[in-house]
Amino acid sequence: MDPVVRAAEALRAAGRVLLACHVNPDGDTMGSALALGLALQHAGKKVTLVSPDEVPLPYHFLPGSHQFQRSVPEGDYDVAAALDCDGESRMGSAAPAVRRAAQVIEIDHHTGTDRFGDIVVVDPTAAATGELVFGLLRLLALPITADVATNLYVALMTDTGSFRFANTTARCLRIAAELVDCGADPFRIADHVYETRSRAATLLLGRALASLKLSDDGQIAWGRLTAEDFQQAAATDAETEGIVNHLRAIAGVRVAILLREVNGKVRVSLRSREPVDVAAVARVFGGGGHRVAAGCTLPLPLATAERRLLDEARAALHRAPAPGGDGREAPNP
The missing domain is CATH 3.10.310.30 (Diaminopimelate Epimerase; Chain A, domain 1)
Incomplete structure (x- = not known):
């Protein structure tokens, strides 16, 4: 079975979900986790978001960013998903909790060989992990609200260097345009990410x-x-x-x-x-x-x-x- 379909089925059946970012988090890992988390919460799932390091100031504006926790609360998780982590070691302190989940999903666009998930959704041709989350949400038929769109747009924008880098594709630009139609505000997002420094x-x-x-x-x-x-x-x-x-x-x-x-x-x-x-x-x-x-x-x-x-x-x-x-x-x- 296609791994994206398997991932969708696992998330659809789950009641309690853990979503993990990588150490030294960037816009793709956080935007992807938040977009998936907010959409799953809309579907009635209990979602825990964890980032082993603090959220950088330019990303405090991301819808839902206040939900990130530095450590994982005790308890059993039906599914844990690692987003944009490129290997187990990059999850930092979140790794043990992710491993303990009943099912582990990797969602990534890196080409590393340290694969650790029960379900591996990896596409190196994707401009950002956010691109894969977009497809997963479409498959789950979950609504892409303005908040979800904002997080996914940040994922795409930051991992393509404001759509300047060589990984920028027509597919990525089409998704970005759709996210703007769903409520993402390119000017406001760029101002926060690139013009905010403590x-x-x-x-x-x-x-x-x-x-x-x-x-x-x-x-x-x-x-x-x-x-x-x-x-x-x-x-x-x-x-x-x-x-x-x-x-x-x-x-x-x-x-x-x-x-x-x-x-x-x-x-x-x-x-x-x-x-x-x-x-x-x-x-x-x-x-x-x-x-x-x-x-x-x-x-x-x-x-x-x-x-x-x-x-x-x-x-x-x-x-x-x-x-x-x-x-x-x-x-x-």
Whole structure:
């Protein structure tokens, strides 16, 4: 049986559903989870939404975002769905509760090999996981309200870089147009996502740019945020959203790395320009993502993590063909 049909049947039969985002949540994982959660609540399901990390400020406006919990309440779940997680490890603290559910569904568009669901709904040709949730809701014949449409539009918009990246397809644009017809407001959504930054996040951006280093050939740019940086800016890791893109924007840079010292570990955001595959770099350290946008966490001192990441980044550059493409990008992990 088609996995999308199996997923729909499992959700239709479920009474209690757990929906999980990935660590360091972005617009796709949160928008997808919220859209599915709100639609299932409309159908009378008891839904728990969990995000192992806090919701970044630009996404506080998302309808239903106040429902996200950092830890999973005790109890039995008929179905648990992991959205956009690209592997069990990317669910962070939510992973044990997801595994305990009677049925586990993966809904994803990443190409990683760490598949863990009883039902796997994966389509690497989809621009965003939100695209798969849209199809699932249509199959379930659940209404796409203005709130559901807003969340799905955010999923598509953020994972396509405002419909600029190479993963933007005609199918994605048609779905986005339908979501606008259902009540999504492109201007309001873009204003919240791209024009809202806290004072602490702005201070972190300055500190990250002040730490900027370039490789001798100018192809790798990296920055670091220490525990002291976070303390002095009175900031959290959620407020680093988008910083790594400033490093990638430097002319000649093919790989950008942002290292953040958080709770005794080093969280890493990786970005690249095609055809450099930073997902392969992230997988070396147990992470994942897309070819040009990935992430991982290293249980190492910051200086050691920096050296190891740079070694792997250089190896990824060596494996990649010489630049000469159009430089178009793909979505955040």
